[in-house]
Amino acid sequence: MRDHVIAVDVGTGSARAGVVDRQGRLLCRREHPIGMRQLGDHIAEYDSEQIWSATCIAVREALATAELPAERIAALAFDATCSLVLRDTKGEPLALARENGASFDTIAWLDHRASREAAEISGTRHPLLAYAGEAISPEMQIPKLMWLKRNRPDLWAKSCHFFDLADFMSWRATGSTGRSLCTLTSKWNFLAHEKSGWSPDFLDRIGLGDLLVRGGLPQQGVAVGQAIGPLTDKAATELGLDTDVVVAAGMVDAYAGALGVLGSIADQPDALEQRIALIGGTSSCLISFAAAPHFGKSLWGPFFDAVFPDQWLVEAGQSATGGLLNHLLRLHAEGGEPTPARHRQVIERVQALRQAEGPDFAARLHILPDFHGNRSPFADPNLTGAISGLTLDSSFDGLCRIYWRACVAIALALRQILEAMEKSGIRPERLHLTGGHVKNPLLVELYGDVTGRELVIPDTDDAVLVGTAMNAAAAGGLYPSLAAAGVGMAAPSRSRQPDEAKHALYERDYRRFLAMQRHRAELDTL
Incomplete structure (x- = not known):
């Protein structure tokens, strides 16, 4: 009986695979690192074949640990970052660079090389941009492709396939060039609610009139919860599965997290509108759903059918949250590598210092967290971060003070x-938290107390994988629909009410936060 699924999450630094049963229980999870080539803070690239190899290792290890034969697996689904994979007419990598035997054919999601192109696109004020927060981000695929055509015409001339990373994974697994509606609508300026999703006049205006041909892009997408196709013989062998396993349409990783934490109310549209999913990792995303579209500057979307049928999705976000905390650890003399153990050491010391010093702990340190630009509410990839109140303290406790105030700043930005x-x-009553931030008690506390909202935390440490498993279960026929899979596989959750007294204390921090933003803007005009 095929009563289990495999979920794969391709994150910024690793590929993770989980075996999940029909009830949504994550039986085991295995992880394998993926390498990233970085040049400064604007260039970041992957080798897509190395990503696929890491995924195969993780899947085989997870399956072996679960002690399940391939015949028990009904379906496989991928979620991934919105990185851009380039392939030629033979399906081979189009390498932006080659180094140490690796072919870097994938522009990472956090790559900002296309900032100028993004600004040019935003400057067109094309009506389509209303569905991208009025200003397109360099993290989207269209500005990256505009950069590619301008700066690497040699690769553009050889191109045949441009894939969102999740779609590349499903192509590598099935051989199908079908694309997910989830990726097309949210990262490619594809309007799923229109009869023709692509806007030829928009593409012509920005010099990408040949995009659909060069990229092998379809006129229609495949909905989340639907199958792209079965595994090929080659992929089945590499993954340790068989060709009766079907592959679901891929998902953007944050949207898989939203499905994982909101799946329990997937069949209640009114309840969905009162919740926001907060997916916290290297960056953070806030995701809401509604039956009618909501528009706003810096809000990505509204995207139709990106996850749930007949629902509009809106996304807001922070470009560097967990990434900022990692950066501060690397930057400080007492920091070191940002391993989970090192984060725990810092967090434990922060808690002890807060207990000893009370509300005055690090109170004169103030931080703007825009170290990798600002997605929302300014939609400005060129904004920079700032730290006010530094002294000559280079001790471990000094690091802990900066770390704590960075956490406060992340919550103030939220x-x-x-x-x-x-x-x-969009007026949510509750925040549903998932991602790595669930493991950081400072952020969990601050998200509720600074915003004054109830926080709902699932009783699983990996709602992203569970959301991807829901997608697989629907595609594999374990449930009749995506909503049914969401309800049937959702994990129980616990609720945390905000501390009203602390919320009042953070009001002063918020006023200072806004003042620092004004001062930054003033400095930029001098």
């Missing part, structure tokens, strides 16, 4: 984003 979403008609 509050500002929520206020921007409210102005667009």
Whole structure:
């Protein structure tokens, strides 16, 4: 009996595979690292074949640990970062660079090389940009492709396939060039609610009139919860599975997390509109759903059918959250490599210092967290971060003070984003948290207390994999629909109410946060 699925999450630094049963229980999970080539803070690339190899290792190890034969697996689904994979007419990598035997054919999601192109696209004020927050991000695929055509015409001339990473994974697994509606609508400026999703006049205006031909892009997408096709013989062998396993349409990783934490109410549209999924990892995403579209500056979307049928998705976000905390550890003399163990050591010391010093702990340190630009509410990839209140303290406790105030700044920025979403008609009562931030008690506390909202945390440490498993279960026929899979596989959750007294204390921090933003803008004009 095929009553299990495999979910694969391709994140910024690793590929993770989990075996999940029909009830949504994550039986085991295995992880394998993936390498990234980085040049400065604007260039980041992957080798897609290395990503596929890492995925195969993780899947085989997970299957072996679960002690399940391939005949028990009904379906496989991928979620991934919105990285851009380039392939030629033979399906071979189109390498942007070659180094140490690797072919770097994939522009990472966090790559900002196309900032100028993104600004040019935003400057067109094309009506389509209303569905991209009025200003397109360099993290989207269209500006990256505009950069590619301008700067690497040699690769453009040889191109045949441009894939979102999740779609590349399903292509590598099935041989099908079908694309997911999830990736097309959210990262490619494809309007799923229109009769023809692509806008030829928009593409012509930005010099990409030949994009669909060069990229092998379809006129229609495949909905989440639907199958792309079965595994090929080659892929089945590499993954340790068989060709009766079907592969679901891929998902953007954050959207898989949203499905994982909101799946329990997938059949209740009114309840969906009162919740926001907060997916915290290297960056953070806030995702809402509604039956009607909501528009707003810096809000990505509204995207139709990106996850749930007949629902509009809106995404807001922070470009560097977990990534900022990692950066601060590397930057400080007492920091070191940002391993989970090192984060725990810092967090434990922060808690002890807060207990000893009370509300005055690090109170004169103030941080703007835009170290990798700002997605929301400013939609400005060129904004920079700032730290005010530094002294000559280079001790471990000094690091802990900076770390704590960075966590506060991340939460203050979250509050500002929520206020921007409210102005667009999105008024959530609860935040559903998932991702790596669930393991950081400082952020869990601050997200509730700074925003003044109830926080809902699932009783699973990997709602992203569970959301991807829901997609696989629907595609594999274990459930009749995506909503049914969401309800049937959702994990129980616990609720945390905000501390009203602490919320009042953070009001002063928020006023200072806004003042620092004004001062930054003033400095930029001098």
